[in-house]
Amino acid sequence: MQAEITHPDTGEVFVIEMSNLKPSDLDAMKKEYTTNAKLKTYIEQLPVSAEVKALLFKLSQFTVSIGKTIIKMGKAILEMVFMLAAKYKHATFGILLGALLGSLIAAVPFLGPPLAAFLQPLMMLFGFGKGLLEDLKRDSPDIVRSVTEAGSVFYPLNAAT
Numbered sequence: 326m327q328a329e330i331t332h333p334d335t336g337e338v339f340v341i342e343m344s345n346l347k348p349s350d351l352d353a354m355k356k357e358y359t360t361n362a363k364l365k366t367y368i369e370q371l372p373v374s375a376e377v378k379a380l381l382f383k384l385s386q387f388t389v390s391i392g393k394t395i396i397k398m399g400k401a402i403l404e405m406v407f408m409l410a411a412k413y414k415h416a417t418f419g420i421l422l423g424a425l426l427g428s429l430i431a432a433v434p435f436l437g438p439p440l441a442a443f444l445q446p447l448m449m450l451f452g453f454g455k456g457l458l459e460d461l462k463r464d465s466p467d468i469v470r471s472v473t474e475a476g477s478v479f480y481p482l483n484a485a486t
Contacts, residue, residue: 329390333383343391351394358404361385367407415459419452 326346330339359367368381387399410417427445431437462469 326392331388333387346391351391351396354396354401355394357397357400358408361400364400364403364407368403413457413460415456416453417456419454419456420449421452423447423449423452 326343328341328343328346330341331337332339364385365382368378368385371378371381381403384399385397385403387397389396389398424445426448427441430444431441433440458469
């Protein structure tokens with residue numbers, strides 16, 4: 326099957342041969358979980374600038390043609406992001422906080438950019454981990470208890486800090 330992707334700004338069409346793709350794969354990809362109106366409402370309610378909202382609206386309109394099937398890839402991506410952000414609020418906040426702190430470090434003249442290139446991904450990963458742990462404590466306390474008990478063998482090392 327051939328996939329046709331049109332660049333949203335230039336209109337340039339890219340054609341890719343996808344020999345491993347089956348028609349049953351397309352059925353799963355074209356499934357929609359929310360309406361366009363609900364997605365638009367989600368985007369409008371975000372506490373971000375109008376430029377970011379416009380970019381998200383543009384992303385939601387991105388499509389890919391595979392054979393005779395049109396798949397709304399942008400909408401699918403945004404549906405996934407909103408679903409995960411709603412389900413894992415603390416993890417999402419941790420990632421955003423790590424990104425913000427990394428951006429602040431990058432703003433320091435001369436030393437900031439190389440330091441941020443190293444620290445920002447680590448801070449985002451740490452924020453994600455701590456936030457995910459909080460989300461799991463709320464949703465699945467048994468998992469958190471099991472992980473905490475398994476890691477308790479390393480607790481004596483905490484005295485070294």
